[in-house]
Amino acid sequence: MKVRVEVFLKPGVLDVQGKATEAALHSLGxxxxxxxxVGRIITLDLKGEDKAAAEAEAxxxxxxLLANAVIESYRIEVA
Amino acid sequence: MKVRVEVFLKPGVLDVQGKATEAALHSLGxxxxxxxxVGRIITLDLKGEDKAAAEAEAxxxxxxLLANAVIESYRIEVA
Known part of the structure; x- marks a missing residue:
């Protein structure tokens, strides 16, 4: 099964990369x-046909491993 | 308008971060x-109400700025 995990900094945590990107976008007009x-996205293939099991494993x-729960939240999609 | 840009290494470009993550996942069982x-995702708000214009701007x-066309490809979603 195809798994996507999106990882973003939690609201309230300063997103330095996002701020820098925003400043660069502004300076480009x-x-x-x-x-x-700015977040991370991890895609992977997972063996098995059970969607609920894949979601639990993800x-x-x-x-x-994929997210730092102290400062990051994640969202999982299984297809 | 809400814009999402997903940036991934092109197929064929060695994804070192992906390989390292895969090895770490295997070692965790x-x-x-x-x-x-592993890719990047950039979300942003864009002024204006024209979806086509927002997509073109994104x-x-x-x-x-957001992607390195030599080694990366991107996908845009506007909502």
């Missing part, structure tokens, strides 16, 4: 851009 | 994971 945030991966 | 790839942002 894209002045209408705001609220720029959640475990995110908790243990 | 997630042996069913394969084809792990494409320009990606070409000029």
């Amino acid at each position: 894209f002045v209408g851009a705001s609220e720029v945030r 959640r475990s991966m995110a908790d243990r | 997630f042996v069913g994971a394969s084809e792990v790839r 494409r320009s942002m990606a070409d000029r």
Whole structure:
């Protein structure tokens, strides 16, 4: 099964990369851009045909490795 | 308008981060994971109500700043 895990900094955590990107966009003339945030996306194939099991396994991966729960939140999609 | 830009390494470009993540997942016991790839996701708000214009502007942002066209490809979603 195809798994996508999106990892973003939690609201309230300063997104330095997002701020830098926003400043760079403005300096290039894209002045209408705001609220720029930069996250990670991890895609992978997972053996098995059970969607619920894949989702649970992906959640475990995110908790243990893919995201830092202190400052990041994640969202999982299984297809 | 809400804009999402997903940036991934092009197929054929060695994804070092993906390989490292895959090895780490395997060592944690997630042996069913394969084809792990790591990308970036940039979300932002864009002034204006014209979806086509927002998409064109986002494409320009990606070409000029958000993605490295030599090794990366991107996908844009406007909502």
